[in-house]
Amino acid sequence: MAYVPGYKNDIFVSYAHVDNIPLAGIPKGWVETFIDNLSTKLAQKIGRTDLFKLWDDRLLAQNAPLTPEILDALKASATLVLVLSPGYLKSTWCQREKNAFYDLLRSKNRSSHSVFVVHRDRVERESCPEEIRDLLGFRFWEERGKGKEPRIAGEPVPLPDDLLYWGELSELAGKLSRSLEQLGGSALIKPSSGLVPFRDPTAAPAKQPKVFLAEVSDDLYKARKKLLGALEQAGAEVFPKAPYPDTAVEYEQALGRDLGGCSLFVQLLSDRPGRRLHGSTKTIVTAQIESAKSLNKTILQWRDRELDLNEVEEDSQRQILEGPSVMAIALEELQYEVLQKAFPKER
Numbered sequence: 001m002a003y004v005p006g007y008k009n010d011i012f013v014s015y016a017h018v019d020n021i022p023l024a025g026i027p028k029g030w031v032e033t034f035i036d037n038l039s040t041k042l043a044q045k046i047g048r049t050d051l052f053k054l055w056d057d058r059l060l061a062q063n064a065p066l067t068p069e070i071l072d073a074l075k076a077s078a079t080l081v082l083v084l085s086p087g088y089l090k091s092t093w094c095q096r097e098k099n100a101f102y103d104l105l106r107s108k109n110r111s112s113h114s115v116f117v118v119h120r121d122r123v124e125r126e127s128c129p130e131e132i133r134d135l136l137g138f139r140f141w142e143e144r145g146k147g148k149e150p151r152i153a154g155e156p157v158p159l160p161d162d163l164l165y166w167g168e169l170s171e172l173a174g175k176l177s178r179s180l181e182q183l184g185g186s187a188l189i190k191p192s193s194g195l196v197p198f199r200d201p202t203a204a205p206a207k208q209p210k211v212f213l214a215e216v217s218d219d220l221y222k223a224r225k226k227l228l229g230a231l232e233q234a235g236a237e238v239f240p241k242a243p244y245p246d247t248a249v250e251y252e253q254a255l256g257r258d259l260g261g262c263s264l265f266v267q268l269l270s271d272r273p274g275r276r277l278h279g280s281t282k283t284i285v286t287a288q289i290e291s292a293k294s295l296n297k298t299i300l301q302w303r304d305r306e307l308d309l310n311e312v313e314e315d316s317q318r319q320i321l322e323g324p325s326v327m328a329i330a331l332e333e334l335q336y337e338v339l340q341k342a343f344p345k346e347r
Contacts (some may be wrong), residue, residue, distance in 0.1 A: 001023045001262060002052065002053045003046065003051050003052035003053070003078075003180050004180055004183045004207060005080040005183050006184070007076055007077060007078040008053070008073070008076035008077070009053045009055040009073060009076055009077040009078070009146070010053050010054065010077070010078050010079060010180055011042075011052070011053075011054040011077065011078070011079050011081055011176065012056070012073060012074050012077035012079070012080050012084065012097075012101070013031075013035055013054065013055070013056040013078075013081045014074075014080060014083065014088075014090045014097040014098060014101075014255055015031045015056075015082075015088065015094070015096055016083070016084045016085060016087035016090070016091045017087075017091075018086070018087040018091075019085050019087050020032055023155075023156045023270070026110065026157060028157075028304050030120065030152070030154060030155055030156075031120075032278075033058075033154065033157065033158065034083070034118070034154065034169075035054065035056055036174065037158065038054075038081075038169060038176075039167055041169055041170055041172075041173035041251070042054075042173045042176055042177060044173070045173050045174055045177035046177050046180075052180065053220045055073050055079060056347070057070060058189060061283065064178075065311045067258075068334070070097070071100055074097055074100050074101055074104070075100065075101075075104050076313075077101070078099045078114065078116045078180065078183050079114045079115065079116065079176065079179055079180065079183075080097075080098075080116065081116045081118060081176075082098060082115060082116065082117050082120075082132065083117065083118045083120050083212045084117050084118060084119050084120060084132070084137070084150065085120040085121040085123065086119075086121060086122055086123060089123065089127060090126075090309050091261070095129070098129060098131065098132070098277075099128050099132060100117070100130050102115075104134075110133075110218075111178060112131065112135065113179065114179060114183070114194070115131075115135060116137070116138070116172060116175065116179075116324060117135045117136075117137030118137065118138050118140060118168075118172065119137050119138065119139040119140060119141060120141065120152065121141055121150065121152055122141055122150045123149075123244055125243065125246070126191055126246070127167060132296070133243070134242045134243050134341070135332040136241070136243065137174070138168045138171060138172045139168065139221060140154060140164065140165060140168055140313035141153060142164055142218075142221065142222065143219055143221075151312070153165035153168070164222060167225070169193055171229070175294065186220050186313050197233050208235060208236065208237050209235075209236045209237070209263055209264070209342045209343060210236070210237045210238075210239065210261055210262040210263055210264075211231055211236045211237070211238050211239070211262060211263070211264045211266060212238075212239045212240070212258060212259050212262040212264065212265045212266065212292070213227060213231065213238050213239070213266050213295070214265065214266065214267040214268070214284075214285075214288045214289075214292075215240065215243070215244070215274070215284050216222070216267075216268050216270075216274065217270055217273070217274040217275075217285070218272075218274035219270050219272060219282060220268045220270055222270075222331050223268055223331055224268055226331065226335075227266070227268070227334070227335055227338065229333070229340075230335050230339065231338065231342065234343060235343075236341055236342050236343075239258040239259070239261075239262055240254070240258050241339060243259075243268065246277065247278045247279055248277040248278060248279045248280030248287070249284060250278065251284075251287060252279050252287060252291065255287065255288065255291050256295075259288075259291055259292060259295055259297065260295060262297065263297070263298065263342075264291035264297065264298050264300065264338070264341050264342055265288075265289075265297040265298065265300070266300045266301075266302075266338055267285070267288060267289060267292075267299070267300070267301045267302070268301075268302050268303075269285065269301055269303045269317075269320060269321055270303065270304065270307065271301065271307060271311065271312045271313070271317065271321075272317070273285050273286070273314055273316065273317045282311055283293065283309055283316075283317075285317065285320060286320070289301070289323075291319060298341060299325045300327070300334070301320075301323065301325050301326040301327065301338060302326065302327050302328075302329065302331075302334045303321055303326055303327075303328055304328070305328040305330070309321055310320060314327065
């Protein structure tokens with residue numbers, strides 16, 4: 001039985017079969033292990049293992065055609081989990097699954113919030129299908145340094161101390177469960193007592209602070225993710241909510257719209273300036289801090305205290321790192337400072 005009324009399946013997992021081929025000596029492929037772990041985490045979020053239905057095609061042959069059975073299962077699914085990789089982009093089968101689900105969303109006038117992108121490996125944004133290009137997704141890989149291939153979390157198997165793997169998995173399960181509830185699944189588990197939580201009618205509504213947590217270079221992805229989680233858990237609304245376009249004019253327009261409504265600008269810095277915007281000499285780091293200053297925002301910037309500024313190659317990046325608002329402190333200390341600024345009365 002599906003968790004969301006009106007659907008046969010709650011989740012359809014779309015992936016390239018090449019990503020599920022087990023390495024020598026490993027009993028299960030990466031995708032199969034991922035699906036098993038996601039099912040467990042989702043059951044823990046929802047509360048029971050039998051309240052939702054996840055569909056995937058692991059029993060099909062690797063090069064089997066896209067059958068009516070698969071399309072029927074896809075069209076009867078409330079959400080799509082898409083495992084993005086170079087193999088996914090080269091699979092016509094996967095592209096047809098994606099297109100079929102987006103056709104379903106359009107026919108029901110639903111948004112792309114029902115699509116969850118799992119970044120299994122590094123894929124350049126320009127190579128992504130247009131429909132999913134601006135979805136933030138869940139990144140299961142990390143940089144290992146210049147000239148090296150990225151590390152794929154959970155490969156060959158997820159180890160207990162692989163914080164990237166388990167952190168992204170838990171966040172995906174949490175957002176999936178909330179999405180299913182918003183689609184109507186929560187009606188299945190609402191308490192029947194009729195009791196309503198007490199709220200003082202004279203109390204003023206809580207004001208949700210809006211914080212701009214700047215886009216970072218790849219080496220700071222995990223640090224930004226950790227700070228993002230702390231802010232959201234505390235009740236802040238965090239921007240940007242989706243990646244911006246790569247062209248300078250469109251990027252700065254989107255940046256200005258989001259940043260204009262935020263009370264606090266937070267930027268994590270390293271020796272890397274981030275990607276350069278098309279049609280401009282600016283990098284994302286430069287564009288973001290210049291916009292924050294022009295709008296007179298409260299600014300908090302951070303760098304690792306171990307970073308040697310003399311070894312920073314780009315002069316413009318070194319100047320930013322030497323700025324008066326840059327703090328060289330531990331990440332935990334930065335988190336405290338950010339929460340103090342975002343919630344000045346509560347802390």
